[in-house]
Amino acid sequence: MAAAAALTLYGPAVAHADAGALYNSAQDNFTNGNDGGGLSDLRQLLNESPDDAQALSLQAIWSDYTGDLVTREAALNRLQGLNPQLADGTRNVFRAIGSAVGTLPNPIPAIAGPATGIAVLGYGLLPDGSMRPELVNRLQAAWLQAIASPMSPILVSGGNPQNGITEAAAMQGWLIGHGIPASRIVADHRAGSTVQNALFGTDMLRKAGATSAIVVTSPNHIRRAVADFIVAGIPVVGATTSLEQLVSSLAPPARANQRGIYLDATRTLLLPTSR
16 A cells, blocks of 8 residues: 555556655665665656756766766766756766865965965864864864965854854864954854855855865865865865874775765755755
């Protein structure tokens, strides 16, 4: 009875599965590492609803992850005719991931002018609102980057308040306490993830006059962050990191270890995790 209720019949002996359920199952499978199951769900969905633009975008992205370039290009070509903007965004995902995977964590600050913002990403605070050592490490790298690029606006991004203090507020206070003028700093107190760091932060950097960004975070986080900011729509021209875990993060990640980058990229593209 439950199985019958999940199907809508169109003609004798032809059952059509619910597109929303298949989309949700695909996203669950991708999140859980079952790429074959997720792509199978999308094939079934697209057999039933060939004009589903979000499903075509997901099919292109995860076919890229699995190395099926024929399916990737077929999905992109179909998507181009249905939703050129989403097709362009999907292609940007591939560019972003390629740039991110090729990024080397670098503790040496870049030199930049006022059109390049410095985006410093938060890290969870302790229950009393104080900063964990990893966040202090990020801020030390950000301070060096701010000194090297004295005209660049600085974004501090992170919500998740503890004891009434957001990550951004703690970061802003640290930087001001170490001689960075408050007028240089814009604070995003909302972001609860790297995806939100990029989505909210990109908008704030643009309002501050930046057309590109240097991302500052930990070495083991930098590639995912770079991809998210590029997908969000701002070019990343530098990736400054702290020294902690630097050596272990130098090698480009194997494809199996890029899953988190792909997952984040689809969310930054605003493809829903469920519908």
